Amino acid sequence: MTEYNEKFDATGLNCPLPILRAKKVLTSMDSGQTLYVISTDSGSVKDFDAFCKQTGNELLESTEADGKYHYYIKKA
């Protein structure tokens, strides 16, 4: 299990809310800290990847388990 500083559960939320809310949590965090996001939106897989590429944050891990998507994002 990857370590994280903050956790955001986006279960049930649909595009673009998982990204928007996750971004909000990231803003309140310090550089180098890790955010753990859980989502049920299958479109969020590509979206979190694209979000990290465009914002410079690092997507440490992106996995799927039991219909849920798990992301670990290290703030730039």
Place this chain on the structure above:
Amino acid sequence: MSEKKLALIATKGTLDWAYPPFILASTAAALGYETQIFFTFYGLQLLKKDLKLCVSPLGNPGMPMPMGMDKWFPIMGMAIPGMQSIMTSMMKTKMKSKGVASVAELRDLCLEADVKMIACQMTVDLFDMDSSEFIDGIDYAGATTFFEFAGKSDVNMFI
């Protein structure tokens, strides 16, 4: 990395078409874009304090209908009084059940993210609308103001 810019023109005032400008603007803002939306003609409905947006099945053969309603009620049926409010409430219920944000929520997220919203003064006057009907924090201007920003933008869209 200098900040990218997104300029949108929102021209439609229905519930379904309220989504693209607010989704794109809020997402762009989250990605670090400086974003402006210019609301003109029916798009002005999206700036009302009291959002009374509806969706109409009329003249929209692409709209998926629940329970094969499009087969029971062909075009004439869609013109029955009350059909629009039925379809609107069905759409809202569906959106809520799928975890889709409300238009008001997306608009709030845009405002929070400093998306600049401009109401077209000419159409505000044309429709005898009053600034008291609109949310606070917006500007009133014309096409020239739009181009001042759009001309420097990386992405421009007309919705």
